[in-house]
Amino acid sequence: MSDIAQPPSRKARRFGNIALQAGLVAIVGGIAYAAMVNAAQNLAQAHIASGFGFWNNTAGFDISQTLIAYSSSTSTFGRAFWVGLLNTLLVAGIGIALATVLGFIVGLGRLSRNWLVAKLAAGYVELIRNVPLLLQILFWYNAVLKSLPELRDSVAFSGGIILNNRGLFLPRPEFAASFRYVLITLFVAVAAAIALRVWARRRQEQTGQRAPLLWIALALIIGLPLGFTLLTDLPIRFSYPQSGRFNVLGGIEILPEFAALLAALSIYTAAFIAEVVRAGVLAVSPGQTEAAQALGLRPGTTLRLVVVPQAMRVIVPPLTSQYLNLIKNSSLAVAIGYPDLVQVFAGSVLNITGQAVEVIAITMAVYLAISLVTSLIMNLYGHAIAVVER
């Protein structure tokens, strides 16, 4: 008899495996069941309804920024949900655009040969990355925007723009019926520019001659609609905001909550995007640039055809996760009362209905859906730009 432990037989391992799985399922299921029983009991005790019936009930609360028609007396909780979601998407969409521009500028600035520019960009990144976003949002909102002048001392800019601590008020463009012809011209111009590009590509492949495509396209896309607008006695009019005694009427109102959230989100995310961009550019080996130059490509062309496509391959995946972070971080709006999805739905609606389980589940499902759809698109994009091995 040897006292060396025999490894368990294959059959025993398999059995252990299945037992483990069954046990895990039982534990998880048991916890879920107990939670559900408790929740039902607690909810019944507190006289809180369950189910999604509340969706069509009248909301009865006001929302300070609504992109779609909404009134507290007639709109439903479901409508409030859409208002909140659109507000989230608005701040996230503009934030992503601003953060990308600023992030690329700072990221390339960090790589600048100019010592001062590189140091300033590095300082920006270090300072912004190491201070919590919530603190930055509160700073912009309470320390910067709240210290703007009061309503009666509003600053009036030329062009009918009014600024005070209630927000920034811009003239609202109002489109006459003839404006649709301007849109049609714009559409035609874009189509023409695309056709031109196809033709120029083909000609360059055949004859080697290049066309000044950019300038012609710009002239088409800007010139045509603009010319049309000027010819047909201005189909756009502006309604200007009027400063009243208690508030400002008319015009487009940009809430300080929106501005603070947007500023903080863009500045914060830009610092992370800058690092992503820097890493992406550094990942392209200098040999690539040298080889392109040796082939006689000009610096601009080298950048456009050799460096950027390779850098983008490294940049895009982390860039997407930064975009997702920005969308998720926009939920911090709740701290300053910008009516985003979380503030409207997981805040006001939850407090009124008390249906925590349903409300939180819907809110989380929205963010999950955004994340999953984005990562799906990113995977497709990743396949499209993957290096084709031959």
Next chain:
Amino acid sequence: MAATADSFYLRTVPAQRLPPPPARAGAIGWLRANLLSSPGNIALTAICVVSVCWVVPQLLRFFLLDAVWSGHDREACLASPVNPEPGACWAFVRVWLNYFIYGFYPIGERWRVDLFFLALAFGIVWLAWLAAPRRDIGAFYFFIVLPILSFVLLSGVPMFGLSQVSTSLWGGILVTIVVATVGIVVSLPLGILLALGRRSEIAVVRLCSVTFIEFVRGVPLITVLFMASVMLPLFVPERFAPDKLLRALIGVALFASAYMAEVVRGGLAAVPRGQYEAARALGLPYWRMMALVVLPQALRVTLPNIVNTFIGLFKDTTLVFVVGIFDFLRTIEAARADPHWATPVTSVTGYVFAAMFYFACCYGMSRYARSVETRLARAQRR
């Protein structure tokens, strides 16, 4: 074939002397290479210099020269003939400092908080200093002894003569540190388990881990905190309903675990296959293989990422603010709103003080992560 004089070129007079090349070394050379290499660069440099010269003196004036350092109420920080344009109101911070650190923790018991800070600092140094002796005991201390010790110290056990202090009295930096520490102490082991689960061969384990990780990473921390604070009490029998701070701690810890799991998974992926196979060949069962061979290597490789995740966690602790917990940022908000100190500069001062605290902590940690990274890179090259 005879070479004629004009079939090749031969210089007959010495070439003209060229002027010496521009200085490459020294201060002037450095300036020329780094700041003034082209007209565009000169313009950029000029813009930067002008904006720095415009901003820095103003900051200096506001935060140092014209700042108010002492006083007992808002009068000190309002414009006066002596100081017509008052800068930062540091007097406000000085008066409120104890509140910022301890919240409403009873004054007589604050030595317990200090002791907790000391015990924590000791544990951090033991773990973070890579050359420290017996870091395995350090880990035991940090993950087992310290949590128990902290609970006894902070919450109080009447049996040991420490009176009970309700968590509703905790506040300020104490709460920030507690949330962050609980986050790391819970999320690291849980994250390791989740990462192992995600790479497990057992389908159900894998499914559970992946679902949890992807779910938590797909939603904002705020919704997790909301869930913990409003849904958790529903899911347990009423008499076990956890208190407010504990609910937030659970939310933060679960949230951090999902992120930690992904970081650990990266580390596991970096361990070469041969290591697993060798351990298997030696006859090590799964857990001993992981504990003795794979995890030590994986965690070392991914230590910088763990620290970076922890920086994110530390910044995210501010979000407990939203569910009504008096963390450091919330105490700043509360103090800022005090009418005794309402001045135009109070908010800015409070926020800048908070920013300095968070910056010092996070920047310190990121420097540490970077130093570990360079150390690892050096070890890799060898």
